[in-house]
Amino acid sequence: MPKLHEDTAKVRCPYCRERVELFVDPDTSGAFVEDCAVCCRPWAVHVSVDEDGQRSIEIAPAQ
Numbered sequence: 001m002p003k004l005h006e007d008t009a010k011v012r013c014p015y016c017r018e019r020v021e022l023f024v025d026p027d028t029s030g031a032f033v034e035d036c037a038v039c040c041r042p043w044a045v046h047v048s049v050d051e052d053g054q055r056s057i058e059i060a061p062a063q
């Protein structure tokens with residue numbers, strides 16, 4: 001899964017397969033829903049933090 005560098009991550013939309021740069025607030029972790037900037041369909045985004053403080057992001061269809 002992509003690592004977060006600073007506050008953005010390049011993710012691939014599960015619907016339209018476009019690579020989209022997703023902004024994630026530094027204080028955000030856990031799950032939230034974000035609409036794809038290209039096709040506007042909803043992603044279920046999950047931000048996890050490992051023991052080193054490195055954040056990783058997962059994207060799945062929200063439906």
Ligand SMILES: [Zn+2]
Pocket residue numbers: 013014015016017018036037038039040041
């Ligand atoms: Zn999309």
